[in-house]
Amino acid sequence: MDKLIDNINSPKDLKKLNYDELVKLSKEIRKLLLDSVSKTGGHLASNLGIVELTVAIHKVFNSPKDKIIWDVGHQSYVHKIITGRRDDFNTLRQFQGLSGFPKCNESVHDPFETGHSSTSISAGLGMVMARDLKGDNHSVLSVIGDGALTGGMAFEALNHAGHSGKDFIVILNDNEMSISENVGGLSKYLNRLRIDPVYFKVKDDVEQILSKIPAIGKSVVKTANKAKDTIKYFLVPGMLFEELGFTYIGPVDGHDIKELIEVLKGAKRVKGPVLLHTITTKGKGYRFSEKYPDKFHGIGPFNLKTGKKLNTSKGLTYSQIFSKSLLEIAEEKSEVVAITAAMPSGTGLYEFAEKYPERFFDVGIAEQHGVTLAAGLAASGLRPVFAVYSTFLQRGYDQILHDVCLQNLPVVFCIDRAGIVGQDGETHHGVFDISYLSNIPNLKLASPKDGNELRAMIKYAFSQKSPIAIRYPKGVSRELDMKNNIDDIYGERAEVILKGKDICIIAIGKMVETALDLAKRLKEDGIESTVINGRFVKPLDEETILSSIKDINSLITLEDNVKIGGFGSQILDMLNRNNIKNKNVKIFAFPDKFIEHGDSKQLFKHYNLDSEGIYKQVIKGMKLK
Ligand SMILES: Cc1ncc(C[n+]2csc(CCOP(=O)(O)OP(=O)(O)O)c2C)c(N)n1
Incomplete structure (x- = not known):
């Protein structure tokens, strides 16, 4: 039987499909994602969870005229498949192949590049402002996950967008997961919206939700009335997003294409900023990724049948060595505390968090806050370590400079993924940290040649009374079979x-x-x-x-x-x-x-x-x- 996906070469082709066909297409897309990502590796779980939402967006909106901005961009594979990149999808993340993130030079359907989290609402609002100044007429959609919504920039942008009153659609893809489980008050709040009927009023009367829509109201009422029986509209007057100036619509089932299409059509017509809250399941449709969405967030090639990773390298990674070394020190020094910005597993802090939950802080995707939190902890006599990827520490630059180093506070920065990281590419390589750190007064900067030296440097770092950063690469440490003279490291000597x-x-x-x-x-x-x-x-x-x-x-x-x-x-x-x-x-x-x-x-x-x-x-x- 002919596959629908073979005829989807642009969003225009998808628009011709009816509801049943869109459901079938979604299945085919999921299969392609699984077949292909199991070979290339990539951000599988996030993409499996956003299939229907992406299909519905392309059914209702007209890309590239309408602009779609994917926050982080790791969930843009479905969008890539729909927008003419299906045949190249097997080159994903390979050298000179498709990028794993939106790239303007890949397609006119990628209006903005992402990779680091929480930028989509700011960028989207910029496009909205430009549209209105230029007198253009199109929609702008920022699609952001509940994890990315924990980043400070997202709050800053929501605050501004709500105040602006501009026509702007923010779609919240809420799967309760960041890479690991999402954290924080906002996450709890979203959870309440999802499950506690006391927190929202069910509005059977669709006309009320549409009271915010001027002139064109009539036609919308018609559309919405049509959908009235099939959709539950929930309005949350006075709640967080409404208070910020958004019309809140949701929560809606992010896997129900019919409901999504109706709600997106409604959102398109609402005057002013709209926040559409969709509920999705991360890893949807593949039993291993549904069960272990964190492991399948970003994964290398794996066996589809067993869900097991292929090519696992022997030996300890630098992250694992960091993890072990920190535990040794934490046992000796009760003042040692650890911070992550939403990456407990990736940075090797998971074991520390298990063993010392009260000394561990996951701040969400909030590197700036993470750095200054460390400064506060250090100013109060504790010994914080912030374990963070090189590329994401770029976010906390002023905080390192102004809050940590200016006061010469003894914060330890353990900078993982320094240097080349491989398939994640441009947005993720840690090739700037030596340049951006070595000009800051009071900050020492070390880099080990192997895992043993990393262990010694971590020990050394906690003996210091001033800030120190240790940068180390992704992957397994090659055993260089050499003695590492700890005294030399304590003397800050080269070898x-x-x-x-x-x-x-x-x-x-x-x-x-x-x-x-x-x-x-x-x-x-x-x-x-x-x-x-x-x-x-x-x-x-x-x-x-x-x-x-x-x-x-x-x-x-x-x-x-x-x-x-x-x-x-x-x-x-x-x-x-x-x-x-x-x-x-x-x-x-x-x-x-x-x-x-x-x-x-x-x-x-x-x-x-x-x-x-x-x-x-x-x-x-x-x-x-
Ligand atoms: C500034 C920054 N810090 C950390 C990351 C690493 N990171 C990539 S995706 C992600 C979780 C995103 O969660 P969410 O937005 O809910 O998307 P989901 O994958 O759950 O769909 C994190 C922490 C990043 N991309 N940018």
Whole structure:
């Protein structure tokens, strides 16, 4: 039998389908999601949960004229399939394939790029303001999850949008989950709306809900009356969203296409900002993801039949090593407390949370608040660690600077996913942290070459009386089979791993591994390398580095950060400060651009930052003998 999905090449094709066909199409989309994401990996559960809502949106609205903004954007796969990207869907998240997030250069149906959470309402409101100033006539929809709604920006934007009174549709996709279970007062409030009839008044009289609709009211009343028997409209006068200036519609079943279509048609006609509250099941339609939505939030390739992950790598990840190290310290020091911004599992704080629930704080997707909360805890004598991905800590920049470092408060930042993260791409690589942290007074910045060193650095961090950040990469730590001298870390010393006369390779973090591979290659050509593991970007161990390079003419630096303001820049600055001239110096780092998605190894190769790429450039560009 012909599949409907094969004929959906744009939203126009979907509009021709009747209700039963839309239900069938939704099933086919779910199957494609499962077949494809089980091979490529990706954000499965969020997409399985939003199939009907996406189908209904495209049935009622006219993209690309109407603008749809997906918050975070990890749930945009269904939208991609409907908007002409079905045939490329098997390239999702692969190098040079489709991105796992909305991308303007992929399609006219992606009017705004996302990746970090809680931006959709601000961006949507901007488009609404622009539309009205330009005298255009189209709808703007921001689709935001209950998790993303915990982010401060979302509140700021709701506050502004409600005040503006502009025509604007915010669709809340409420599945009670962030990556893990959602947290906070707002989440509890949404839950009450969902289950406690005392909190909302059932309005059988549809005309009342439409009292806010001027001139065109009549036709809406007609539409709504038609739907009256099949839809329950709930109005929540005086409740949070209404108080902010929104017309609240909901909660509606986000898997009932018929109900969704009717309600979306109504929302389209309401004057002023509307918040449509839909209830969905994360992971819908696949038993493993329904049962474990957190595990299937973002997942690598897996076996469809068993739900088990494929290619699990052996050894401990840096996150796991962080987790174990923190538990060791927390046992000794009762003043140690831990903070996450909605990522207890990803950052390795899950075990700490289980063991010390009263010392653990999940603040929601609220990195800014997380940083200043840590400052408050530290100012009161506790020893907070904020475990956070490099890319998301960007959100808390002013808080690090103004609330933590200015007061020299002893907050420990454990920065996971530093460097290249792979398939999540541009929005998620942690290639800026060295640049954005190393210019802040009072803040120390360290990066371990392996898991053992991470453990030592975490211990060291809690011995400090000032703020310190430790950055480490995604994935398993390669055992470099070397002693890690804890005393040296306590002395903030760099480590001279190899001594050779022809070239000095100074590397930081994960790139020490690359430096050693490179030294091996060079040795085969008879070139002797000095290899230094920098360990600290700040303070730089100038003494060790300067004495090591005294008699070596050629010097290279390796890092998985961008070049501007990175580790190599600090080394250049050190040379300049010490009036050292006439050295042949080359910095190996990521260029001044946003790095695309793809397998990490492939990306290092593409940018000539694997040992082979660096070797070729060194041999070609530097006179070593
Ligand atoms: C600023 C920021 N912090 C953290 C994340 C990581 N993250 C991606 S999706 C997500 C949960 C989103 O939950 P929700 O909005 O409810 O969407 P769902 O996946 O449940 O549909 C988190 C914490 C992010 N993308 N951006």
